[in-house]
Amino acid sequence: MQLVIVFLLSALLPLSLSHRQDPLGWLYAPRAQGYFLGTLQADAAAADCPDECDCPPSFPVAMYCDGRGLTAMPNIPSRIKYLYLQDNAITAIPDSALSNATNLVWLMINDNQLTSEAIDTKVFLKLGSLERLYLQHNNLSSIPVNLPRSLRDLRINHNMIEKVTPADLEGMDNLTIFYLHDNAITDIGSSLKALKSLTLLDISGNRLTKVPEGLPEHLHQLYLESNSIESLPEGFLGGFNQLEYIRMAHNQLTDKGIPPSTFNVSGLVELDLSFNKLERIPSVSSTLQHLYLQANKIKEFTLGSFCGLMDITNFSKLQTLRLDGNEISREDIPTESALCLRQASTIEV
Numbered sequence: 364m365q366l367v368i369v370f371l372l373s374a375l376l377p378l379s380l381s382h383r384q385d386p387l388g389w390l391y392a393p394r395a396q397g398y399f400l401g402t403l404q405a406d407a408a409a410a411d412c413p414d415e416c417d418c419p420p421s422f423p424v425a426m427y428c429d430g431r432g433l434t435a436m437p438n439i440p441s442r443i444k445y446l447y448l449q450d451n452a453i454t455a456i457p458d459s460a461l462s463n464a465t466n467l468v469w470l471m472i473n474d475n476q477l478t479s480e481a482i483d484t485k486v487f488l489k490l491g492s493l494e495r496l497y498l499q500h501n502n503l504s505s506i507p508v509n510l511p512r513s514l515r516d517l518r519i520n521h522n523m524i525e526k527v528t529p530a531d532l533e534g535m536d537n538l539t540i541f542y543l544h545d546n547a548i549t550d551i552g553s554s555l556k557a558l559k560s561l562t563l564l565d566i567s568g569n570r571l572t573k574v575p576e577g578l579p580e581h582l583h584q585l586y587l588e589s590n591s592i593e594s595l596p597e598g599f600l601g602g603f604n605q606l607e608y609i610r611m612a613h614n615q616l617t618d619k620g621i622p623p624s625t626f627n628v629s630g631l632v633e634l635d636l637s638f639n640k641l642e643r644i645p646s647v648s649s650t651l652q653h654l655y656l657q658a659n660k661i662k663e664f665t666l667g668s669f670c671g672l673m674d675i676t677n678f679s680k681l682q683t684l685r686l687d688g689n690e691i692s693r694e695d696i697p698t699e700s701a702l703c704l705r706q707a708s709t710i711e712v
């Protein structure tokens with residue numbers, strides 16, 4: 364719209380008035396130049412676009428090469444910001460492949476055949492603007508080195524990663540989403556501590572035997588299901604201030620492994636402890652809305668786990684409670700539960 368106005372304006376100006384004299388020249392000249400450059404760029408888009416990819420003229424900063432049976436990296440013009448390479452059979456990323464692609468903001472290269480050995484060490488070094496990196500469903504055995512610190516969303520789930528070290532993630536101050544699920548991680552040490560902005564962490568489907576140390580304090584969602592965790596550290600949830608969703612289904616948790624009051628922290632909305640070895644219902648906060656405890660070994664319905672002091676004004680916010688696949692039946696639920704669990708619309712036994 365601005366461009367049109369500028370052009371109309373210049374058309375109305377007397378011919379004798381050159382740009383140099385025109386008091387408004389500074390205003391439209393650079394823009395007009397930008398406009399012509401843009402057209403040139405769109406034309407160039409067709410010329411420098413590799414045959415195997417699509418570069419839409421209407422969106423000259425994107426290049427689509429997904430699902431084309433590629434086994435090697437295409438040439439990437441330096442103007443590209445959004446690069447789609449997923450669903451191919453690419454086996455390697457040599458240092459040269461991304462050396463010109465320094466403007467990349469998104470790199471989708473998930474669902475390929477990448478191994479860690481075949482990603483050269485300097486591949487990511489110059490990608491200072493990269494925010495989104497999708498590497499899931501490859502054959503990686505470690506987190507690639509020299510990942511850009513600018514990343515906000517890193518997905519590296521469904522690989523064969525066994526270990527994560529602090530150096531892998533150091534300085535990633537803006538990382539918000541981190542998918543690490545379905546790998547073979549046994550040890551993650553305190554590598555996650557550095558991730559100041561992390562809100563969603565998914566490490567489910569790994570081989571953890573304990574909760575990672577130093578979890579970032581701003582987490583909203585923590586997914587740890589399908590590991591081999593037997594116990595939780597004392598005060599495990601004390602350090603978080605925004606944690607709402609915890610999923611720990613399919614672990615080896617026992618009553619003994621859960622310190623009293625672990626889950627009696629306010630703010631929690633959903634807690635999934637299904638498919639563990641619990642014999643009692645753990646105490647939970649009155650703010651909790653969804654509690655999944657199916658397929659444990661629970662033998663008794665302890666109303667006190669939901670409602671500390673019976674208080675007319677302070678009842679549980681629980682809406683969903685799943686207790687099916689345990690060792691109790693509906694008769695084990697005391698009638699006074701209705702007073703405390705007055706918002707529970709689903710109680711499955």
Ligand SMILES: *[C@@H]1O[C@H](CO)[C@@H](O)[C@H](O)[C@H]1NC(C)=O
Nearest residue numbers: 438439440459460461462463
């Ligand atoms: C990078 O850019 C240079 C100069 O434009 C060019 O010679 C080279 O072939 C490019 N490399 C790749 C991998 O595209």
Ligand SMILES: *[C@@H]1O[C@H](CO)[C@@H](O)[C@H](O)[C@H]1NC(C)=O
Nearest residue numbers: 453454475476477478501502
């Ligand atoms: C990647 O893993 C799959 C499944 O394990 C295997 O079939 C394939 O050969 C592997 N590819 C490479 C390049 O190692």
Ligand SMILES: *[C@@H]1O[C@H](CO)[C@@H](O)[C@H](O)[C@H]1NC(C)=O
Nearest residue numbers: 491512513514534535536537
């Ligand atoms: C994180 O984001 C802020 C604001 O967008 C930016 O100024 C900063 O450079 C980013 N940090 C890194 C390590 O890229």
Ligand SMILES: *[C@@H]1O[C@H](CO)[C@@H](O)[C@H](O)[C@H]1NC(C)=O
Nearest residue numbers: 627646667668669670671672
């Ligand atoms: C949870 O902790 C509060 C104090 O923070 C306490 O009043 C309440 O009784 C506890 N609830 C349960 C079920 O233990």
Ligand SMILES: *[C@@H]1O[C@H](CO)[C@@H](O)[C@H](O)[C@H]1NC(C)=O
Nearest residue numbers: 629648649671674676677678
């Ligand atoms: C309900 O109990 C919590 C502690 O569990 C307390 O902080 C809150 O003030 C109580 N609310 C009312 C209305 O009594």
